[in-house]
Amino acid sequence: MTPAVLFAAIIALVLVAFQVGKARSLTVAGGPRGIRTLHSLPGHYGLLTAMWCAIPSLLVFGIWLAFQDAILIRMVLVHLPAEVQHLPKAQLGLMINDLRNLVAGNIAPESVAVSTRLAAVEYLHLQSIARLALSALAMVAGIIGLLVVRARIRPDLRARNAFESLIEWVLFGCSGIAVLTTLGIVLSIVFEAVRFFTFVPLTDFLFGLNWSPQMAIRADQVGSSGSFGAVPLFTGTLLISAIAMLVAAPIGLFSAIFIAEYANRRVRSVVKPLLEVLAGVPTVVYGFFAALTIGPLLRVWGEAFGFNVSGESALSAGLVMGVMIIPFVSSLADDMITAVPQSLRDGAYALGATRSETIKQVVLRAALPGIVGGLLLATSRAIGETMIVVMAAGLASNLTANPFEAVTTVTVQIVTLLVGDQEFDSPKTLAAFALGLVLFVITLVLNVIALYVVRKYREQYE
Amino acid sequence: MKDFAYSLPVPKDIKTIGTVTAPGAIFSCRNVQVFYGEKQAIRDVNIDIAPKEVLAMIGPSGCGKSTFLRCFNRMNDTIVGARVLGQIELEGKDIQDKHQDVVQLRARVGMVFQKPNPFPKSIYENVAYGPRIHGLAADRGELDEIVNSSLRRAGLWDEVKDRLNQPGTSLSGGQQQRLCIARTIAVNPEVILMDEPCSALDPIATAKIEDLIDELRESYAICIVTHSMQQAARVSQRTAYFHLGDLIEVGETTKIFTNPRAKLTEDYITGRFG
Numbered sequence: 028m029t030p031a032v033l034f035a036a037i038i039a040l041v042l043v044a045f046q047v048g049k050a051r052s053l054t055v056a057g058g059p060r061g062i063r064t065l066h067s068l069p070g071h072y073g074l075l076t077a078m079w080c081a082i083p084s085l086l087v088f089g090i091w092l093a094f095q096d097a098i099l100i101r102m103v104l105v106h107l108p109a110e111v112q113h114l115p116k117a118q119l120g121l122m123i124n125d126l127r128n129l130v131a132g133n134i135a136p137e138s139v140a141v142s143t144r145l146a147a148v149e150y151l152h153l154q155s156i157a158r159l160a161l162s163a164l165a166m167v168a169g170i171i172g173l174l175v176v177r178a179r180i181r182p183d184l185r186a187r188n189a190f191e192s193l194i195e196w197v198l199f200g201c202s203g204i205a206v207l208t209t210l211g212i213v214l215s216i217v218f219e220a221v222r223f224f225t226f227v228p229l230t231d232f233l234f235g236l237n238w239s240p241q242m243a244i245r246a247d248q249v250g251s252s253g254s255f256g257a258v259p260l261f262t263g264t265l266l267i268s269a270i271a272m273l274v275a276a277p278i279g280l281f282s283a284i285f286i287a288e289y290a291n292r293r294v295r296s297v298v299k300p301l302l303e304v305l306a307g308v309p310t311v312v313y314g315f316f317a318a319l320t321i322g323p324l325l326r327v328w329g330e331a332f333g334f335n336v337s338g339e340s341a342l343s344a345g346l347v348m349g350v351m352i353i354p355f356v357s358s359l360a361d362d363m364i365t366a367v368p369q370s371l372r373d374g375a376y377a378l379g380a381t382r383s384e385t386i387k388q389v390v391l392r393a394a395l396p397g398i399v400g401g402l403l404l405a406t407s408r409a410i411g412e413t414m415i416v417v418m419a420a421g422l423a424s425n426l427t428a429n430p431f432e433a434v435t436t437v438t439v440q441i442v443t444l445l446v447g448d449q450e451f452d453s454p455k456t457l458a459a460f461a462l463g464l465v466l467f468v469i470t471l472v473l474n475v476i477a478l479y480v481v482r483k484y485r486e487q488y489e
Numbered sequence: 490m491k492d493f494a495y496s497l498p499v500p501k502d503i504k505t506i507g508t509v510t511a512p513g514a515i516f517s518c519r520n521v522q523v524f525y526g527e528k529q530a531i532r533d534v535n536i537d538i539a540p541k542e543v544l545a546m547i548g549p550s551g552c553g554k555s556t557f558l559r560c561f562n563r564m565n566d567t568i569v570g571a572r573v574l575g576q577i578e579l580e581g582k583d584i585q586d587k588h589q590d591v592v593q594l595r596a597r598v599g600m601v602f603q604k605p606n607p608f609p610k611s612i613y614e615n616v617a618y619g620p621r622i623h624g625l626a627a628d629r630g631e632l633d634e635i636v637n638s639s640l641r642r643a644g645l646w647d648e649v650k651d652r653l654n655q656p657g658t659s660l661s662g663g664q665q666q667r668l669c670i671a672r673t674i675a676v677n678p679e680v681i682l683m684d685e686p687c688s689a690l691d692p693i694a695t696a697k698i699e700d701l702i703d704e705l706r707e708s709y710a711i712c713i714v715t716h717s718m719q720q721a722a723r724v725s726q727r728t729a730y731f732h733l734g735d736l737i738e739v740g741e742t743t744k745i746f747t748n749p750r751a752k753l754t755e756d757y758i759t760g761r762f763g
Contacts, residue, residue, distance in 0.1 A: 371608060372567075373600075373602060374669065375618075376595065378599070378619040378622070379592045379596040380622050388618070392608070
């Protein structure tokens with residue numbers, strides 16, 4: 028059986044197990060009239076049986092498949108001629124790749140060595156045996172689980188509680204996957220970043236004022252030795268994010284106030300979705316809007332006023348990024364303003380406050396922590412935004428606070444460092460991971476603060 | 490003050506039992522009707538409110554007493570689809586008139602709500618809010634004086650005098666409600682509306698509020714909606730019984746509770762329904 032067929036068979040077995048467990052509980056209870064003598068409903072006995080049938084067989088299935096390929100390759104290699112076995116590691120790896128491709132039918136048999144072809148035949152042979160063994164083992168494990176539970180079904184078996192505690196573990200497992208994935212990402216970044224810091228001291232990286240990562244890859248190449256001072260990138264990121272927030276914070280906040288407090292239901296039902304459409308525009312579209320429309324426009328306007336605006340400028344990227352972030356700010360602020368209880372507004376109105384006094388001094392005051400949290404989340408999004416700045420901000424690592432000049436950001440440099448063929452023992456490539464780590468730490472801190480602020484606010488009114 | 494100074498003529502076909510007029514009425518309502526969309530919540534209500542009296546409005550849930558109370562300071566304006574018809578005169582002026590400034594009206598007619606709703610500000614700022622927006626204090630000293638006296642009259646001063654800068658939400662429920670009363674009287678209104686002010690409070694806090702209402706009666710006309718008939722009997726001089734949008738009976742509280750004339754009133758206060 029191929030794994031797919033086997034999986035279907037396991038599912039079928041689990042369905043059978045459900046019916047077996049249910050039927051058994053009814054038998055034990057002495058027919059449908061005896062259901063009230065059971066601790067749980069017949070369905071719960073069925074579910075419990077099905078779970079204990081599914082868990083062992085799926086475990087066998089999963090673990091086996093995870094290791095099958097590695098073990099089979101090892102077994103095939105043992106039977107290969109000695110000279111193949113003693114090939115250097117890299118060439119052996121290439122051979123194994125050929126072998127895999129051959130087995131999968133991706134390449135023609137004539138294109139590889141005879142020994143590899145023989146190995147492939149043996150691999151296929153072993154694979155069919157392994158599949159048979161796996162099928163037998165998985166089904167047996169499932170059936171054993173089924174039979175064990177079936178034998179234990181009695182009226183006083185607490186099937187509902189047992190099933191529900193199993194479900195609890197399943198839920199725990201799911202949240203564990205999310206946490207472990209995050210941990211994996213962090214570790215992979217940290218490891219590469221640490222390797223980078225063996226080439227470049229941490230202080231040079233964090234406080235150096237010159238960023239020029241180009242360096243010679245081969246000895247005969249002409250190239251600089253590379254300079255990894257990341258301060259120009261940080262200031263560039265900061266400059267663009269600041270411009271973006273200067274656009275997004277007031278516009279987002281004011282539109283939220285309009286939508287939440289002034290707009291009637293009809294206007295609200297039109298404006299709110301329209302504003303949220305902005306959040307759905309792909310960032311690459313914003314990117315070429317910034318690069319092809321706003322950038323040149325700013326240059327023309329700049330010339331009219333006597334400024335020297337470069338075609339790729341921090342201003343154009345920041346403005347467009349700000350527009351992109353407006354819906355984040357407005358929809359979060361809108362939620363927070365709407366969450367302010369009507370009783371507070373009534374209290375202010377009853378004292379003779381006008382609508383704008385009520386909004387300024389009571390509603391916004393109450394919603395402030397939530398709004399601040401939303402702004403912080405939007406900021407961390409601005410810092411992490413990549414596509415717009417790649418297209419519109421430029422690559423020149425200028426250390427400047429002038430928004431009319433081209434700057435570059437942390438995210439842009441990560442992209443340029445990793446695009447194309449790279450070698451992973453060069454500080455040039457590894458620098459991307461160090462930058463990623465910095466970015467990760469900054470956004471993490473911002474998010475933690477934002478979530479803390481928002482939660483504090485939630486506690487107040489719920 | 491002249492008797493019946495502002496009381497409007499009472500329509501002849503009035504169905505309400507008892508005397509709806511009051512001597513020297515400050516509020517005078519005639520043929521008041523309230524609609525929520527198509528649904529009529531209040532039908533042809535006629536009643537006066539006199540200064541220095543507590544008028545209790547009682548009745549089963551959904552009888553429209555809170556809706557009627559909200560007519561006095563036009564809080565129904567904030568409800569989409571609510572319409573108020575008829576005459577409601579405050580000292581001879583129709584408050585429904587389009588020239589009536591609702592902000593000024595609400596400064597004269599304060600309101601205390603069912604659930605304490607202190608603003609997310611300090612205790613001091615909660616009380617100072619009304620005087621500030623109406624410009625009642627010329628300087629900080631006067632404002633301090635208003636806050637101080639309002640908290641004193643609300644019986645809260647001794648409990649909060651050392652922590653005026655703490656948030657109003659840090660107080661207990663009963664203290665919060667007295668803070669809301671202090672906030673209301675800081676604007677120096679003529680009438681105070683109370684919408685079940687004790688329904689979220691325990692008996693001890695309720696007793697304090699009731700004592701407070703008794704003291705406030707010296708200076709204000711008070712109109713209180715309550716679900717507790719004992720409370721109505723304890724704090725009010727006149728009682729109005731509402732039933733399904735109609736004002737059934739009005740009279741002196743002692744008479745309403747000992748000798749109701751309408752069958753519906755009797756059924757309600759003897760606990761046959763409600």
